[in-house]
Amino acid sequence: RDLAKKDRNGASDPFVRVRYNGKTQESTVVKKSCYPRWNESFEFELPEPAGEKLCVEVWDWDLVSKNDFLGKVVFGVQGLRAAGRQEGWFRLQPHSSKPREDGRRGSLGSLQLQLRLRDETVLPSHCYQPLVQLLCQEVKSGRQDGRVHLVTLLDETTTAECRQEVAVNLVKLFLGQGLVKEFLDLLFELELAKPCEPNTLFRSNSLASKSMESFLKVTGMQYLHAVLGPIITRVFEEKKYVELDPSKVEIKDVGCSGLHRVQTESEVMEQGRQHLQSYLGELLDTISKSASTCPPVIRAAFRQLFQRVGERFPEHQHAKFVAVTSFLCLRFFSPAIMTPKLFHLRDAHADARTSRTLLLLAKAIQMVGNMEPAAGRAKEAWLAPLQPALQQGASQMKAFITRLVGTEEEEDGGEGRLRS
Template identity: 30%
Template sequence: PFFGEEFQFEVPRKFRYLGIYVYDRDKHIKQDKILGKVAIKREDLATYHNKEHWFPLCPVDADSEVQGKVHLEVGLQPQVNSYQPKLTIRVIECSELTIKNGGCDPYAIVTVNYSNGKSVQKRTKVKKKTVSPYFNETFVFEPELSEPKDRDVSHYSIDGEVGEIVVGLWHASSGMGEPAAFLGEVRVTLKGLQKQPTNTTTAWYFLQPRAAKNRPSKIHNSTPPGTQPCLGSLRLKIHYTADHVFPSEMYDRLRNLLLQSVTIQPITSSAVYILGEIVSSKMEAAQPLVRVLVHHGQLVSVMRALASHEISKLTDPTTIFRGNTLVSKMMDEGMRLAGLHYLHSTLRPAMEQVFLEKKPCEIDPTRVKDAGTIQANLANLKEYVERVFTAITTSGVRCPPLMCEMFWCLRELAATHFPKNKEVRYSVISGFIFLRFFAPAILGPRLFDITTEQI
């Protein structure tokens, strides 16, 4: 399938992975099935920045879907009568565990694996209804000794040294034969550290998926042993930026310089104009500029000066504000910032009716199986267009004041520079309100949060 959809969102500062899941929609049982996922580490995102890349889909199961972390204290204490130290493990607490089946009743299983192949397990008590349990339970593992074969020999030999600690988190079953659900595990290697001086370490550990060799075996009749079925690939283009924000006072000089732009003559010597000229993308300058100017009540004044300079260079009124100039991008950002609620209240009722009815509207003869349906489809299309057009033309009283100020400013400038053209004062506004505000939202309603429906 080709999706061609774009999503823009902010991510938490301390996130670890970006995950994209691919589902199979079953309309009959109304339950989506996960086909696979792509998981990209945060530190790897810069590698794929602004590039298209094919990522293989990975299987999704209870053993791989983990999150959260566990706080452990691990101590090795030397013993008087033993070459091997005593191992102490304190399970302190966990944070942000996965919710399983609508709840989380976690407990921890602590496993110590010895070099001779033996394992010793101990477990904590179950904590009810919490994703951040506080255990504070300590487990002591004494050195394992074995009696000598020769009864006349008066010493004991060490049976094995500690090789690895495994702390697994589980969601307790609610009974009825339901097995415990895996929440994640941590593996700490201690092999070779026993001979070092007394050492106690306290740290947070991110939970990891269960090791493949320890996962429950699954029989696949169609999959040869030792092979993994191909789940396909997903092509992504990722644009990842990290903004580092300093305290507000660090920006005082820059902020004052930008706010002085409205008084600078000519406007081409102002900080706002120069900033728009030196950046590679006008939108990267427009977004922060609009927010700063709106906060200080200077957006319309600065845009009037910039727009007046741009219009003064034109001889053809039909090309007014048709390019991707700083003024155009600032208008786009200003409308988005001030008019998102207005956009939703205007288009959502009419668009929801389109999604609900799902009437066919295809009128391209090359894409219609039965040419006899074109007229009926055309009637459906006209009906929907009229609904949307009526919703837009009757929404003037709800237009946000900031947008009205920006439109009035553009209208006056157009009328002043082209006094003989009676249409330009209207086309300059419609070019923004229709072509750059309503039309993109109609073409991509999901990008503007008008709907969550699949188009």
């Protein structure tokens, strides 16, 4: 908060750079803000002995000139080891090479951080065998009415903070045991046995939601890269200006041979709509053609989900499609589009303009995945010009899901029919 203003517009384009033990990680860029919000996390392995300091720096991103240093916070790892956890607002300090110059400018602002040291003890594999056998037996036995299931206890006793980690470990465990389909199917059953509405299925951070999300990341990264890679590369290379929100539109000069005029707001937005619609169309075409290349284990998991939701809500036929897209679009495609570096689609974070384009494209895919684009438009009326493309996209997505969850016989090239 209250970061230094480095740009002519009276703000900055801040991002965070975290350094430890010769390794560096960076956050996304927040455009035009001295009060940015990131909500991002970074992990570093702690060597022995852990004597080096952890440095958290804030920089102002610039497209043409050199990035400007805004301040830093330095933590002693030994102190963190003693405390186990540190959190709060930390005042940014000037660069060590020119403290007087930065000091004369007054406060450099503050950064809200949470640091946690996690000490993991890994025992020999045979120590975990009783637990592994118990979990496998629970999954094989399936859901039984009137019985408290171990998986349910795991869901209820894990905190939201650690549920993601629990889900990742369980997914990897059952993949290794050849029981991941049974594990996910059990989670679907247990989740659907709770009181729920068809339009809010799997939108919470339950163990079922986190496990399916982790499953996609563990088994589907190659598929994700094949689907999103080309369009992400195109957006990064073209660097088109895309904006549909009137409150964020930047007017610019156009023309040639010395004859310039200022573009109108409507011209800029129409141009942005055309660019975004082109990106969305290409992405949806790629998704539509990708059913056969999706890993069989993912198709099988979605087939189970599709069938379970169809049985739970027979009067709401759209619910089973939305259940699939709630994971595929909202928890897999969309986050990867917004932050391609975190999904290893790019080596570096996007600049502010490209980041905005990716955000709008991710939002469009989310609305397509909701299968009811008009509902999303009600919240953000400026997306109305994109409505025809979103409606067409919803139809494409529904047809794609139908192919994706085809029966095993169809998957193997047989004559089986879709179970719906």
